[in-house]
Amino acid sequence: MELSNVDAQVILSHGQRPLTCPFPPGVQQAPPVTSVLDDGTLEFKNGERTKPEVFLFCTGYNFTFPFLDKKVGIKVQEHLVWPLYKFLIPPAYPSLFI
Template sequence: MIELAEEDGTVVFQDGSRVKADAIVHCTGYKYNFPFLDDDAGIYVDDNCVRPLYKHMFPPQLAPHISFIGLPFRSVLFPLFQLQSNWVAGVLSGRIELPSQETMVHDVAAFYSEMEARGCPKRDTHDLGCTFEYEDWLVEQCGMEKIEEWRKVVYVEARTTAPDRHESYRDEWDDNHLLAQAHHDFIKYL
């Protein structure tokens, strides 16, 4: 916890440690809330778990008339949001067909049962972690290109290594090969 910020940019923490900071980003987190949905819509937020949702997007009883994009976290978010948007657009255009309501309800129940069996708290329902199974599934559904491997590697490395070496991991990590791959991918946009 921050105790105070000094005029020269030094941040003093409650434990007495200090660091020179260029910026302070106050992250309050997200608490899902949909006050515009009546209780009879059958969509509930319980411990930050929006449910019931098929594939984090469609409530089976209201699909395809309502969908949620952007609920999952701990992923390469903007490419994920693009994939979700493409999938919803495909469903709404009729290019992609949702399973039957019964199949979606069964899939949702199985997903929640699996989470409970693993001991995952409800608040982690939309946490995708460091795997890309969900994103790869969306890619397959939409017929799009997978998220580039270099993005996945950078994401996983930052999530799993950076917290232990927050001061120096950028200087110690040999990522030149990933930068070359990223450059190659970005050239197509020029």
């Protein structure tokens, strides 16, 4: 069984709840990858398969900023850092970039 949208240029597969935000054209979600077959085909948890040109395996990371004083106001929870303007600048300290 092949993945239904053959026009997808990017397939986002992860073990978390599916994202509900709108995706740009050419991007679709799929269930988690359960195996990579000998010919490079990916098999997903629901049995669907696709053969990608590139398979980018990201293991993730955890944020930690032990060097920042708590008064900066940066909060870290479940792989999310906030509040940051453009994911870089804490609003209270516009000259500090993370």
